[in-house]
Amino acid sequence: MIVLMIILLSTYYYQTQEKLMLSNERASLFKYAYIHAKRMKVLHHFFDERVTYPRDPRFKSAIYDVEFKEIFSLLENKNIHFHEEIYRLDKHIHFVKSLDDFYLGTKYIVIEVEDDGLWKEVIWKNMIGYGLAAFFIFLLFGLYLAKLFLKPMRDSIVLLDRFIKDTTHELNTPLSSILANIEMMDTDVMVEKNRKKLKRINIAAKTVSILYKDLTYLTLEQEKENKDEPIDIKLLVKSRIEYFDILLHSKELEYELNLEDASIVMDKRKLTRVIDNLISNAIKYNKRNGTLGIHLRASELTIWDTGIGIKERKIPYMFDRYTRFNESEGGFGVGLSIVKKILDEYDITIKVTSKINEGTKVVLTW
């Protein structure tokens, strides 16, 4: 936009300067044409005793009859624009004067002088100088405006980040306490009613725990140095399924595991975050009595569900931070942004296919 504007302004400036140059030249060319007309008058009078066409070191000239037929010409450039008084052609300037008395049949006298191009050099220097200056001024102005308009959005993101960071820090102790106490409780001595209640508390605490781990990763752990090591993915998937077992049962989901041996070299914390988030989403957005599938091949991991699905046009945006497509489910919308960031770091490709009310399939390939 800025470049286009500068080009338009430069074109207008160039044309104006060319007109100005021609206007300056016009006075001297008019004088030459007048002198030449006088000489033609003399030649007409003495023709055909004298047949030498008048020449002048200051300019070249030509004469044409009323039908634009050349009577005599000394011009270097014979492309004449008879309907323009003055114009520039390559390296020449032409001035066309129409006569009232047709000496030797001459209706048009054309005067030609060389265009030294000095005016063009000055124009180019000005255009480049002022163009660059304008470009930087527009650029700075544009940046200032963009900053001004984006400031409220940036402020709200910073506020949200700070809120999450502060909240996360405060969540650690109570959450650990809740989970530890649930584990320690002796369910055998409980009545059935209380056992169910405790199960619900356990599910809720684990859901919050996943969110806590994501937020911790986002705010504190992601800057930590990677501890890459060979990981047995099959083993990791199994342990994560076990961890999510209580959530799977709470939604009465069946799971279909098809796990072959596979390994990868990466930071275990990060791979755990990826698998946890994908399994957690597959549970969260699944239908009651649905199925959760995990297929593991040598260099491919597929996690699919029979849930609500996601519109195809929204798939490219699902990895954006704070993006949530289903308001009924909790969360900050940070899980998949973490997943994407980790996968990009390890050059792992992710492919998402989904159909509304049929389910979503996520395939990781490395």
Place this chain on the structure above:
Amino acid sequence: MTGIHAQDIFERNCIPCHQELPASLQEMFKRYLLVYSSEINMKAGIKHFLLYPSKDISAMSDLFVDTVEMKKKTSLSPKELDEAVDIYWDTYKVFDKLK
């Protein structure tokens, strides 16, 4: 053959009378050029004057037309007139004469 025949027409029908006049055919040609400029215009102007001679449409000066007797309408056929005028143009034209 046509050229020789046409030149005969011009020499036979034009030169004899013009030899008697104070202005030469060359001078008259320049007067016509001054008014008509191009070949087409000039030939049309000469032919019109020869067919309908009049003081008002003469390219010559007032002094000239007042001094000499006004020419009579030509007796040449249109074809002969064209040929005679073409020879006149070719004889006195400026093209290719300037150096």
